[in-house]
Amino acid sequence: MSTKTSDPANAGQIRETRLADALSERYLAYAMSTIMSRSLPDVRDGLKPVHRRLLYAMRQLKLNPEQGFKKCARVVGDVIGKYHPHGDQSVYDALVRLAQDFAVRYPLVDGQGNFGNIDGDNAAAMRYTEARMTAVAAALMDGLDEDAVDFRPTYDGEEQEPVVMPAAFPNLLANGAAGIAVGMATNIPPHNVGELCAGLIKLIDKPETSIAELVRCVPGPDFPTGGVLVEPHENILEAYATGRGSFRLRAKWEVEKLSHGLYQVVITEIPYQVQKAKLVERIADLMVAKKLPLLNDVRDESTDIIRLVLEPRTRAVEPEHLMEMLFKNTELEIRFGLNMNVLDGDNTPRVMNLREVLRAFLAHRQEVLIRRSNHRLAKINHRLEVLEGYLVAYLNLDEVIRIIRFEDEPKNALMKAFDLTEVQADAILNMRLRSLRKLEEMEIKNEHAKLTEEKEGLEALLASETLRWEKIRDEIEIMRENFGKKTAIGKRRTEIGDAPEEIEVPLEALIEREPITVICSKMGWIRALKGHVADISDLKFKDGDEHRFAIKGFTTDKLLILSTAGRCYTMSCDKLPGGRGHGEPIRLSIDLPQEHDIVSMVVHKDGRNLLVASSGGRGFQVAEKDVVAQTKNGKQVLNLGAGEVAKIFVPVEKNHVAVLGDNRKLLIYPVDEVPEMTRGRGVILQKYRQGGLSDLILFNLEEGLSWTMGGSEGRVRTVTELAEWTGKRAGAGRMPPNGFPRSNKFE
Structure with missing residues (x-):
């Protein structure tokens, strides 16, 4: 394969390259680009490049939370024109998702207009919708102008963009992330900021905190659509300890009583990322296919509040059985995967556990604090230098005025006369005449004193790691106050439930x-x-x-x-x-x-016994539950001797047994004399010199023994005086009463 080199110095040259090598080189470059610049979030700010560029573009447009909205088309235009040269629809889709309160736990964009809904309907076109940043987005970029993070040139080299946001908000875990790169993927559920703050503070106070202790602070994800987390605690602990796992999430439901003993089930919260319209459609399709026999109807009565009404087929259906069937067959129960595969501080993709993610956020906050403090310290030093020059000017005001009026090069003259720096001399020369008031001198002295005090505090902060962690702890407390559980947006939405016991839905219910x-x-x-x-x-x-x-x-x-x-x-x-x-x-x-x-x-009939017997006159009682077979092949119950066949199979619902042999001998005894077994040949029911068992029935002794008479009339004869034929099991018996059928059968 011949390829042209991209190096300008070697332009026009053709280099022979094996196809496998060329493909490998180019595919690796593509894979790395996908991993680093598209699919995986940064552990520090939890953002992918497109989201970071969106927020930065909105900041440059001054779309702050307290200011007005601008058309989304304007934002998207700036993003694709200056920072992110991709399709406008993909960028707009990313912006829309950041504004959807059912998709993002803490929205970063405040949208005005139609931004879609939980049914899966798309947002209006970008020319119709407007947007601005939320307080969360502002917190993510707090300190961006104070050298808190590095900047890099944009794709065309004309502007600068931040490599990462300062992130005064734990966005990675708070809002989660999902992405598929080449050979790797990430899937992180959203969490509650109040709980994350508790975990961060615990790590600051005790850096060696275990995963188990952190999970007490962060008991599980907190999805924007609510639901009930029913994953066992040990599984949650394992997932957070390894960075991989899954969480079982169910819809939240309640029973509403109706008249005449009827009821309906109302679903008020559905699992995360489940489209309500498709869920209802799925339930309806299963009903048509007769795979939900307990459900009679489903209705969507939702407004801005979810309300799905499920009507059971009969009042006898248990709500738990109905919901168990729906959980197993529909997306009313999902498994949300956890794969905390992120880019670490060195831009290396790797799977982190909960403690590593929280520590990475704290390490970033530490670095941001140091950089902002150094930036502020440099500003203070510069200002103090200027103020000291002003004070010199006030003390020698007449001489300063003379130099400025009469010297050809007043700047050099001032520097030489009062031993000033170039910065101080420039400041004096640029000072307005109105600043020469006596009051201004006092203000300068006060400002100098305040800045000096602030400088000492910053120098102490930079010199002490303990003070820095205290400062970060205070910042986290402020974050918890602004976005924690006491606020409207910070209340936990996903209920932490117990792991459900497996409910066996009886066949009758299905x-x-x-x-x-x-x-x-x-x-x-x-x-x-x-x-x-x-x-x-x-x-x-x-x-x-x-x-x-x-x-x-x-x-x-x-x-x-x-x-x-x-x-x-x-x-x-x-x-x-x-x-x-x-x-x-x-x-x-x-x-x-x-x-x-x-x-x-x-x-x-469950709980009942059966009496089984062979033609050889042997048998036993067996519990019905022990003879129920699960396969087409059946279950062996009665073992047979040579030449024998099974002959009797009757429910034990009467108190006496009547056995009739081929020798026309009748024997009656209590059915309790026949023992209960699970399998075998059984015991002797009646002794025979010749032949075997002809017939057997169960009857209540107090009602008498009945049999069908011969002939077309089908008359029944009943004998109540049976002492002559009553004996012990395994006896021989006696000839039956006169008139017993010649067929030697009871029926």
Whole structure:
């Protein structure tokens, strides 16, 4: 690759350069320019070059807080013409943000006109809006004319601009910063100035103060839009100790009671940098997508005060459950990152912790104080020199007048006659005649005495580091008085809350509770009919298929299904296919092998037990919560012997169990004799010489044992005298009462 050199001495020469080397050199220059001159703030004044130039241009235009406004177009024109040769829109955008009280914790620009809003609407064009500096911006530039900081030539060399502001305000942490450079980024949240002042004073009083002690003074960010900080204290401490981390921020909400037991949730503060209009739009989109089942409606009733109204679907919905769902799915909860990557006093980018940032600010204030004191001392020395010359002139007034009237070179004559310096001689020659009054002489003597006293104080200040820190401490106290928590702008806006406990939103709360009737056919096709259907005789099934199970429940229920392999599966009733058509094969929802079939299905009820039994006559009670499966593969509950299958799966809601064997022997005993287990083969329910378990039901002894008679009439017979068949578990039993069905089944 051939490149032309930019050195004027070598102009026109062509130098052979490898493409990789040329790209590397140019990209490095671009990266450094982005890091140093665009994206990262200075730790001393917390400003990027564009913001610093904006404020300096406004100062040059005398847009002080107590004076009038000027068009923003005038400010932007001066900035891009004199200091910052970039696009006018980007400069105006930077100015607008400095004026937005919802974007900047302590605005640096006082805007007049439309400067945008929290909904995300843009500001009016710069020709319509006006601006001036705020008291905070004035504090940042306090001492700029007193040699407090270095100046450098502007890009065209025609003017000078400050390298950094004197910064009598901890702007970096107070207003925060965000920027993306090449290979690095910064993200600093805003903080409360009153708390920062407390931390600074603590560092002055005790330089070895730990991060933990500083965090007691600065407990966390203070965002302009408020909200509630719910990050655990140990995480906040870790973030400030390393300079990296994140903060969990939630919207602030309250419950408003309405008539008839109804209520609505009102959001009064939203997280920082969240656009309200987009937030409402996001919530509405989730409602349309049915991902917020607890929410019925959202309304924006905001004026200049935020008021988002959330209407729950029913009065039974808990406000905490509603908000937990919104926090998880919307920007009502955000994580704001902390990455305190800044340019230090040597213009080196690095990540600082909280103590290092505060110390860097104090070190800058120390340097500014020394420079301002030296500047003032030089001014005082010059003035004292002039005043001493005036006093000489008053003491020898007639001779001074004679020399001025008659000498050809009065300046040299004065210097020679009274041993004056050139400065003193010039001052005497430039003195007005009206200053020759006797009163003026007294004023000069008084001024000389005051300046002498001030000079002694400045010399003592410059000689003593202790006095300088006392002076800086007084300045910080004044800053706290002007911008601290007792002022309107200084009150903490973001509430420091406790880390929230994880709220488990119950399934019933997420799903609208509607009655259904679950239908499962003999071939395993399942569907859910709306409502509790009493008559299912008209239902149609596939050819060769027929009805097997009909269970009434609700969409919020879970369905427990036991297979012949002793494995329990769980299905959510809200996910069952609808009642139109024949439904879907149940094997699409659960991993039920083809060689196994469904034994029974029941609606899950928490706190209840189930009785499971195998064809071999063994079984046990199991808590329903222990059989609920989380996967399609189910959970093994009943272990089976050789040749056995699971046969019984019934809720334990009665006090006695009736067991019927293949040998047509009936045994009755209290259900409490069947122990509770979590998994296994179980205990012997009934002994058999041949065969196994035919049927089992649970019933209340005082109500008698009932069974369905044979025939088309479906008559039910109940026997209350059951002492003959009542015994102990694992007994053989006796033949059932006369008239018991030949099918050897209770139903």
